[in-house]
Amino acid sequence: MTIPTLLTERLRLRPVLSGDVDLMIELGCNPAVMQYVQPVMSAEDTRKVMPILMDYPHSDDLGHWVVETREDNMPVGEVSLGFLPLNRPDVVPDLKAGDVNYSDEVEIGYLYLPSAWGKGYATEAAARLLAYAFNDIFLKKIVAVTDDRNHSSQKVLTKIGMRHTGDRHAYGYDVQGFEIRADEWKSKAKST
Known part of the structure; x- marks a missing residue:
């Protein structure tokens, strides 16, 4: 299975294509976007x-x-x-060569242009x-991590039902952890 295009009321989430390089450069080269993420x-x-x-080299169901x-x-x-990286190499990693050590946890992540x-x-x-994650590929848990100072991202995570789990280590840093289990998500979805 390759990742599908997903729709919301206002948005389309589609697999990254080679023609998206300008968007990725605009995100990755923007100090405001990357402030709490990485250099x-x-x-x-x-x-x-x-x-x-x-x-994405580690799973057909996961990706960007x-x-x-x-x-x-x-x-x-x-x-x-x-999969949540535990370390961050100093150079752009060759993920297929094993430059990054991963946990077995699946992480949700996002970057947006300031205009959004x-x-x-x-x-x-x-x-x-x-x-x-929970309905289509039947994952049991999703995690997320944020820089301590990234209150906007933490607010997004709590709005989607994730629980703050405290300090943890990821990307080579101490960060704030969040998680939600499938049973918690399904219970919250039924009550809304």
């Missing part, structure tokens, strides 16, 4: 990771999606489901990814 990437390094964004508005097909960000901030897109797309 700003160069355009060259972003191009190097494009094959991984287009074809471009988020675009359905009204005008405008790309506004990127979301992902993938404050419009509810992150919450809407992340909620749709949880539905895909």
